[in-house]
Amino acid sequence: MTTDSELRRLLVTGGAGFIGSNFVRYWRNTHPRDRVVVLDALTYAGNRANLADLEGKDNFRFVEGDIRDRALIETLLQENAIDTIAHFAAESHVDRSILSPDAFIQTNVVGSFALLNAFRTIWEERGKPQHNRFLHVSTDEVYGSLNPDDPPFSETTPYAPNSPYSASKAGSDHLARAYHHTYGLPTIITNCSNNYGPYHFPEKLIPLTCINILLGKVLPVYGDGQNIRDWLYVEDHCRALDAVIHRGQPGETYNIGGNNEVKNIDLVRLLCDLMDELAPDLPTRPAQDLITFVKDRPGHDRRYAINATKIKTELGWTPQETVERGLRRTIEWYLAHLDWWKPLLSQDYQDYYRKVYRA
Template sequence: MLSSPRRLLVTGGAGFIGANFVRYWCDRYQCDRIVVLDALTYAGNLQNLAGLEGKNNFRFVRGNICDRALIDNLLVTENIDTIAHFAAESHVDRSIVEPNTFIQTNLVGTFTLLEAFRQYLENVKVTNRALFLHISTDEVYGSLNQSEPAFTETTAYNPSSPYSASKAGSDHLVKSYYRTYNLPVIVTNCSNNYGAFQFPEKLIPLICINILLGKNLPIYGDGQNIRDWLYVEDHCTALDAVINRGKIGETYNIGGNNQVRNLDLVNILCNLMDELAPNLPVSPSHNLITFVKDRLGHDRRYAINTKKIYNHLGWTPITSLEEGLRLTVAWYLHHADWWRSLLSK
């Protein structure tokens, strides 16, 4: 049992996964203190946290994770015992065009947080179990062919893009702070998330929005690239299990157990949009599918083995791909004001 309510600093808490986690945690653990730190760059959006501003246990701070003075101040004044580190540049295409931003945020930012938390814990005794939770990606493992087994926590890192390389580097930094300084850390590597509040440049919201606007549905290469898809609310329940029951120093892979080819996924979305959306500009929406030049260094297949988190923590995803996609499509249909305001970004 915890001796007192937990006090969390959630970096990147106005982004897609971070905001879903903040909403989940505020609803489930109403006595805990949640402090969100977000720089509100293009993918961070205060609308994602709408309705939480008036809660006594919630605080939003606009700032950068590379700002050491700000981090130090928040840790002390808020008496933080848990850092849930979501903040990251995460879009592969952007990392190919502008890799320096990814190095600064994903590597330097993570280092700044680790150093601040390390020195804070040397001087402050927190009531609860201290934890630095680093949320990462399955892309650090590289690409699989059709016959290779799914990624496990011991799969060698083999990143393919500046994005995945920067996340791999941040994973190594976090693990080194456990081994060198005994900093209480846990690393999670998740597969592709989807759900509400996802920025429109990502595949699923991009397809939904383009269908509504009658625009082409771009698919890289031959569309046979395979991804494992994880409904974001299932991801939140997994992080709940890790925070409360995870073993310090461990890595846990979190996946949805839904491996799907990109072309098949787009066809599912087209079918759902044709069913749920009235008066589409182009119908059937499959007619909008357009194959485009493949992404540089495009990984062929990702797959996550979730046995460890199931065996150790009893977690497994509960949302089927069909159910999750239907919920996601419906969300974008009913929140046009949210995504229209982001299109210029």
Template sequence: MHNNLDNTARTPRKVLITGGAGFIGSNFVHHWCAAYPQDRVVVLDALTYAGNRRNLAGLETSVNKLRFVQGDICDRLLVDALLQAGAIDTIVHFAAESHVDRSILEPDAFIRTNIVGTFTLLEAFHQYWKANQKPIDYRFLHISTDEVYGSLEPNDPAFTETTPFAPNSPYSASKAGSDHLVRAYYHTYGLPTLITNCSNNYGPYHFPEKLIPLICINILMGKPLPVYGDGQNIRDWLFVADHCRALDAVIHQGKLGETYNIGGNNEVKNIDLVHMLCDLMEELAPELPVRPCRRLITFVKDRPGHDRRYAIDATKITTELGWTPRETIASGLRQTVQWYLAHPDWWQPLLSSQYQTYYQRVYTSV
């Protein structure tokens, strides 16, 4: 893999990372700045509820080549200006509305950010790339989700890059739309694009509305642990640091116009995941308000259109680019729980009244 090789022969890149203050985006910024300190990095983030400037704490002061810009990917003039001013040659596009529950309640933002925003970036990058005589080393990496493929039955084979799209929520439909746009710009204009579709990520800097941080924080607060339906929904869990290494490999070695599926090889039922978290919290956090934690598990009304199972077949990226995940679900969850226990100063301010209102809307039967 590229980032195991000697970096001295590598030409430094000038990278624009959209959504770089979000969960996966900020983990990627940390990864990239550590791996390639000679690169210039611009982070563009609108700092909506899930974007957090503190996710990049330390980088702006310790890495003088990181620039943070608060702004909207739908702002074409801003995007044009950033490409020109930074002489950008690589866009890594994370910026997206990403929570299914919110897409059910308020789909408008998902269409705007995920479809119109991606289109705006593609148009800007296309014009800029043409104006610079279409350099062959430019890259536009679009980070997407396995949810575009729909839902699997228990015995269905895992999603591959050729699985037909069958999105079932406004979120996954908006991501499918953006994937199609990125693909179209490669085939129509020759724009040097790449697409990745990943499974469920977890790890540090994960906003508390998502399952794993939600369970950890609720255990610490002695609150109910909401589990949708019968808890038998299955997800393939990918530790975020493994995902960042995969994206690095795709940028440096991926074949233009291709899609790469990135999975953790960790299919787990939601209820089993909650049990694992309960056990870890009891081991690592001795002073809990409620023990055993499993007493807090509360089954709630299922999410509308809740996909039953996701699973990623990552054979292509393993075979072509040599990437495999390093973390098992056990090792990754342990690191994640330890991070949340060590960083209450990060997550406590996020439990705002606005967050509480949203929480009540989603889990009304808790």
């Protein structure tokens, strides 16, 4: 049983986004006595409806606000006696970073800087408690691109970001690391592979494919479709972050991967086959007839792969979901939650979609 001294009081930034909201729900189910405060600016990918089932519950609070607002952060840390920050808030879509990189620098770099400064101030005022944690959730994209025969990314792989998004995340990683080594701040960095699962905003590959199949729209695949990604079911990611918060060492980095390397075209074909099986009355069947190759993304990284040996050996975490089982669970969720994703297909989203895919 968890004792009062072991209870945590978390501030979850970006907690209304995809991974953040899954983490909040996971944490509430796994550690129901812990206090969880969500801070989210509710930009296009932040959706308060993602947390609707938690509104009004004990030990849960939602605050709309910007992580760049240091005064707000310090107030929240003080008022709620926060001892743990789980930092998810980020602009995260590569295509958007290519079209408009400004927001990525502001949120991912300037915002992370403000958050680290606020946490440092309160942490030092409290006498630098050892159990405090600042979890900085990052991406494998900071490592750049792999060739087909290259070994997977490890925690010692040199950084080589290739997009404005990955460069901005690399910058925030370096800040988190520097604040530990300079000030002793108890920061931990995690670099994860591509997540998927419930509450994923429709612009990303898996929900975009599922929704376009349901709408009978083309399925855009960049270039030759041979780009490889490692896919991590979001619930597996949440379990890994739990292990990092409770057993990870400050100043360390942990890579989190799903052990599921899949070519983009193979992933889209698998989604098509599962949709043919699970979704009745599709406008186009077989769904693979909708696959359309489009002009490649500028600077498109060829392959990502994660070596997750460190988190397995040191913290005892391994992913539980295969990509086939995880995709099935994800599709079933989207089929059951049309009321969640249909309102997200706004005019702004349609305009963005046309810019990116010329469709």
